[in-house]
Amino acid sequence: MKKLLTALAITLAISGCKTSPTGRTQITLYSDQQMSEMGVASFAQMKEQQPIEADKSTNAYVKCIADHLIDQLPAEYANQQWEVVVFKEPSANAFALPGGKIGVHTGLLEVAKNQHQLAAVMGHEVGHVIAQHANERVSQNSLLQFGLQASNVALQMGDVRYRDAIMQGLGLGAQFGVALPFSRSHESEADVIGLDLMAKAGFDPQGSVALWRNMEAASSERPPEFMSTHPAPNTRIANLQQGMNNALELKQQAWQSGRKPQCK
Template sequence: MKYSVITLIVALSFILSGCGSVPITGRKQMLLVSDQEVLTLSLQQYDEFIKTAPLSTDKANTALVVKVGKNIAAAVETYMRANGYESELASYSWEFHLVKSTDVNAFCMPGGKIVVYEGILPVTRDETGLAVVLGHEVAHAVAKHSNERMSQQVAAQYGGAALGAVLSGTSSTVQNLAGAVYGLGAEYGVMLPYSRKQELEADKLGLIFMAMAGYNPSFAKGFWERMSQASGGGVPEFMSTHPSDATRINQIDKDLSDALKYYKGGNTKTSNSSGSKTSDKWSF
């Protein structure tokens, strides 16, 4: 009994010391793994992917991905410096790549390594649609969703009794869990299958981040409606790590008013029915 109490106290001390909160949303999260270890492990996986991934030869679309990504990253960094998160910026080294693939997908690794697949471009259609995608992916990095998921894996697999030992420097244990987090061969082709809660949070933060960068978040709903059509409805929500299309679109409607508070106009470019570009007040 005495041993159990001591074990519980040790486990709780690690959990409490590993608590964090997500910028803007303020949601409390368990972060048991150090940022450096998460970055090291994710960079290994990312480097392996980039070495073999066929990068797009479309110079215009590649440049657009980099442009929009840098716009959003710069806006986020400006916000973080102004709101007490400047110490976090050392964790980010932003990269934006366009990969030659018909997959309708994109992903973000910790530290801001973001990959967009060519297959999603017909759904994004224009610069603002692309900002929806990149805002969402940047949000995953800023909210440390990968660290949170790995921490959940550690806690679930090893429990309170071994938690202290696992986190006291046994990095090989964390490395063994990396495969469950950074799943290059994941069933649905998603490198980081986040939880539904994290996906919805990334949607909300993505709206805000695109707004900070001057892209109109009002266009996000149209993008997700097109994504719904492109996916053919997808799998039932209870079988997926992602929220259903209806859940996602309904939540975006609720989050839009908050995002618009950050919108001042500037970068939004959307395609009209004839395919030409029109400017709006703001870009995501």
């Protein structure tokens, strides 16, 4: 039984191996169509449950930034029909989903002071999509559940004492040892992808650093980094600074090519 479960897990993992835009090995078990269907369904549900901003100038401003970013995506994503919605929600947040969906909360517009800072967030969120992070997370959760269930079966078959305590320990180990660091790696990777994307679109990549300083000033107390799904702002800023010279060169190339957004 244990050999069968192990062989099945290895087969699933190998069949879903891919490489992210930054060269990181990924396991994605779901098709692009499946992920798009999930993204479209989730977005439709959000639009039903959350109020939508009706102000034309606000919507035009956000869509202007989105259009400039989308134009610089790989063709398979740039050619999608993207939908951009501004939700009337006070939290400083934005998101992008497979299937060509972007959502921006009005609260973010209070923290992102200009087009460059907002482009940093939106580029980051679109970076999650083109790096297939949603597919990775869903696949990872499936494999974690599979592993925990297999461990539980093995413990039951072996009539192991303290099985419940062992399973609780395995669950915590999976959360803090795999799931959270995995999410932090996604955030860091999306930062890198988003930084280059905004620069290629002609936005000033330095806006990403200013944005995270604003975020840090506006945020309340947060858990220690090792217990969080997101890197600490100082960590993010340091990572962004490492890629800044390259991003500034990309911005200069964009400006020389006439790509200089004026979203207001």
